[in-house]
Each structure stands twice: as C-alpha cells, then as structure tokens.
Amino acid sequence: MYYKKVISIKYVSKSYYVSGNELLYNDGKSLYHYDLLNNKEIYSAAVNKGFEFIKRVKEIIIGISSFAYTFLSLDFQPIKITLVENGLGDYNLFNDNLVIVTTDYDYTNFLPKQGLQDVFSDKVLWETDLGQTIHIKAGQVYTFSFNEINKRKIINGEVIWSLKITAEKTVPKFIAALKSILILGLNENVLLGINTETGEVLWKIENFNNSSYVLDENEGRLKGITGIGYYEIDIVSGKRHRTLLRSIEEISNPEIFDSQRDNFVLIGDHIITTDCSRGIIAAFNTKTLKYDWIHEEKDVYFPAAKPIKFYDPYLFVLDNKSTLHIFKREDKIV
Missing domain, CATH: 2.40.128.630 (Lipocalin)
Structure with missing residues (x-):
C-alpha cells in the first residue's frame, strides 16, 4: 500500500x-x-x-x-x-435534510435538550427530554443519557425500546453499528454490544480499552491500534484479542510511533492512523502487524480531533496549522 x-x-x-x-x-x-x-x-x-x-x-x-x-x-x-437560537447539537447533515439542534439548555446542571430539525421547512420534528442527546448512526436514531439508551423513530421520535444503564462520567459513546448490532462505550473501560431490534445486551466487556477502534464490516470486527498494541473484537460474540506490540515502558522513547486517535480509516487490511505528537501518517497492516507505509510532514502534527478521511482514491488529513494534506492511493508498493 x-x-x-x-x-x-x-x-x-x-x-x-x-x-x-x-x-x-x-x-x-x-x-x-x-x-x-x-x-x-x-x-x-x-x-x-x-x-x-x-x-x-x-x-x-x-x-x-x-x-x-x-x-x-x-x-x-x-x-x-x-x-438556530441555542446552537447546533452536531455539525452534520443527516438524510440530506436533517440537523440536530439544541432547543433548550439547563445551565445549572449543564444538560441539553435537543431536537431534530428539517432544514428545508426549518421546523423541529421532535424533541428529547432534558439531558438526552440525539445520535443518528447507520440510518438509526438513538438518544443517550447518563442512565438510559433509547432507540427512536426518525420521523416523530417515538421510543421503540429503552435500556437502563449506569454511566458515571459521560453519556455513552458510539463505537460502531452494523446490521442488528450497536456497539457503545461506557465510562472509560466498558464496551456493550446491543441488539438494535430489541435493545437486548448481547455482551459486555469490562476493564478493556473502549476507544481507538474502526469497524471492519467485511469481517464483523472492531479493529484498533494504540501505542502499545493491536486490538480486535468480534461484534457478534464480544470475543476479544489483544496483541502487545511493545511494553508500556517503551512508549517513553520519542522515536516510537504512538497512535492515540480513535477516528481511523480502514482500507482493506490497513488502518490509517497518525502519530500523536509528530507529523507522521502511516498504514498499519492488520495481518502482518507492521506498518507498510509511513509519511512524515516536518514541523507539524496531526491532532486526533481532526478525523482522517478517505474518498477513494484520495486520503485527507489536517494538521495543527490547518493545512490539509492530500494523498492519492497508488498500486505500487515502496
């Protein structure tokens, strides 16, 4: 690659x-x-x-x-x-006509109230309760709060199912969705696999990394790379596997490639990621567990908050100075 x-x-x-x-x-x-x-x-x-x-x-x-x-x-x-008086709840456009807006806000408890608004009619179709946030993933609509997950109908917000949870610090974090399975992260070290049709919890993983993943739709697996290891999780069974690439002590070596983002791009067998402190972008081979392609830009770094994007055959990454670096995939291997 x-x-x-x-x-x-x-x-x-x-x-x-x-x-x-x-x-x-x-x-x-x-x-x-x-x-x-x-x-x-x-x-x-x-x-x-x-x-x-x-x-x-x-x-x-x-x-x-x-x-x-x-x-x-x-x-x-x-x-x-x-x-939009209280601002947009998410910088995105869904179904080419819907935006998530903040319709009210509790400044005492820092809790938003959100709605789904049609950009052509400028009307709010429906609203959540205070403290619930709207998330549209894989064509499905969910609302998350500290103690509940709801699946809703997109047209009117009607609740299809509810699942009680306990999230101590933040609302659930969306990880991935494929067919009838929704993957969420709770707190800092819990992963949940949920049946999107019924709201049933299929599996739960505790005391395990719940960030830094990308979904391989062909294999039905979450795949992720960090500074010390490579991770895979089967989204149907919840079976997990971790391969340590180096010890934690080695991370202090400034020459080590240290990936700390959670918005990778997966292209075939390769995870495209960046170093957390240097202007290095690389392709990690999930089969050989080695980096097949590495490119460096001097005097910059690639912030994890700025997603890597791939529109075949072009690869895009923004650096800390707001420069957009554009690459084109080639057939040859160097």
Missing part, C-alpha cells in the same frame, strides 16, 4: 466535501472549488460564515456553523440563512 502526496492546501477549516475529483473547502472566510485531478482551483467566493460542515445536496450547497445553517448556490451565492 502506497499513497502519493498530491498537494497541501493551507488555511483549511475542518469542513471540506469531496465528490469524485472535486473538493469543496472552507477557510473560515471563503469557499473554494478545487479540481483534484488537475491540481488547480476552479473558483472561490467570500462567505460570511465559518462553516464546520459543508455538503452538496443536489443543486445546492448546505453549510453548517455553530448557530446557523446556510443554503448556497453552486457558485457559492447565498440563498438562505437559518439561525
């Missing part, structure tokens, strides 16, 4: 959209339309919103910022701007 560097684009916010060889990106002041095949800018236009998310939906572009969503024409001219 080999990735050839295509270009680095400076001053890119974390919002960019890729379709084929076309790239739309935002620097907080302007939107740009870029041709990846020919490595050239097609056009740009100033915008008055720094978008956290952008996507083309048919003949319009929808941009989402902290307290608004904006419709733009394909040449970046504004069509409408809709303000």
Whole structure:
C-alpha cells in the first residue's frame, strides 16, 4: 500500500466535501472549488460564515456553523440563512435534510435538550427530554443519557425500546453499528454490544480499552491500534484479542510511533492512523502487524480531533496549522 502526496492546501477549516475529483473547502472566510485531478482551483467566493460542515445536496450547497445553517448556490451565492437560537447539537447533515439542534439548555446542571430539525421547512420534528442527546448512526436514531439508551423513530421520535444503564462520567459513546448490532462505550473501560431490534445486551466487556477502534464490516470486527498494541473484537460474540506490540515502558522513547486517535480509516487490511505528537501518517497492516507505509510532514502534527478521511482514491488529513494534506492511493508498493 502506497499513497502519493498530491498537494497541501493551507488555511483549511475542518469542513471540506469531496465528490469524485472535486473538493469543496472552507477557510473560515471563503469557499473554494478545487479540481483534484488537475491540481488547480476552479473558483472561490467570500462567505460570511465559518462553516464546520459543508455538503452538496443536489443543486445546492448546505453549510453548517455553530448557530446557523446556510443554503448556497453552486457558485457559492447565498440563498438562505437559518439561525438556530441555542446552537447546533452536531455539525452534520443527516438524510440530506436533517440537523440536530439544541432547543433548550439547563445551565445549572449543564444538560441539553435537543431536537431534530428539517432544514428545508426549518421546523423541529421532535424533541428529547432534558439531558438526552440525539445520535443518528447507520440510518438509526438513538438518544443517550447518563442512565438510559433509547432507540427512536426518525420521523416523530417515538421510543421503540429503552435500556437502563449506569454511566458515571459521560453519556455513552458510539463505537460502531452494523446490521442488528450497536456497539457503545461506557465510562472509560466498558464496551456493550446491543441488539438494535430489541435493545437486548448481547455482551459486555469490562476493564478493556473502549476507544481507538474502526469497524471492519467485511469481517464483523472492531479493529484498533494504540501505542502499545493491536486490538480486535468480534461484534457478534464480544470475543476479544489483544496483541502487545511493545511494553508500556517503551512508549517513553520519542522515536516510537504512538497512535492515540480513535477516528481511523480502514482500507482493506490497513488502518490509517497518525502519530500523536509528530507529523507522521502511516498504514498499519492488520495481518502482518507492521506498518507498510509511513509519511512524515516536518514541523507539524496531526491532532486526533481532526478525523482522517478517505474518498477513494484520495486520503485527507489536517494538521495543527490547518493545512490539509492530500494523498492519492497508488498500486505500487515502496
């Protein structure tokens, strides 16, 4: 596996959209339309919103910022701007027409109330109770709180099933979903496998890493890499396996590649990840347990909060200076 560097684009916010060889990106002041095949800018236009998310939906572009969503024409001219008084609950667009909004907030106990809003009608379709957050994963809608998980109907929020839990510090963390299985992380070291049709707990793993995973849909396994080991979990049975690659003491060696992110990209048998403190991106082979491809950018690092993205054949990663590094997958191996 080999990735050839295509270009680095400076001053890119974390919002960019890729379709084929076309790239739309935002620097907080302007939107740009870029041709990846020919490595050239097609056009740009100033915008008055720094978008956290952008996507083309048919003949319009929808941009989402902290307290608004904006419709733009394909040449970046504004069509409408809709303000959201309490802000967006998630910088994403679901089913090409839905956003999660905060409809109220308890500032004493720091508990939000959220709703699902249609961006074309600007109407809130339904709301949660105070303290519940909405999560849309694999086409299904869930609400999480400190003591309960609900599966709901997307159209009206009607509860399909409820599961009582105990989350001491944070609401449950979504790990993965495939077919009829939902994987969640509780607290810092608990993993749950849940039947999405019934809400039944299929398995529970305690005192085990519950972050740093990516789902291999073909094998039905969670796969993850950290600084010291490689992990696999069968999502049907909950059976787990850990392979230590080095001792904890070795992590203090500054030359060791130390992956500490939990938003990998899985391409075939390779996990694409980055070093936590240096500008190194690499492809970890889950079969040989070795890194087949390593690339370094000097004087930067790749923050874990900025996801790696892959739109075949292009690989994208943002560094700490808001430079977007773009690679193209090649057939040759070096």
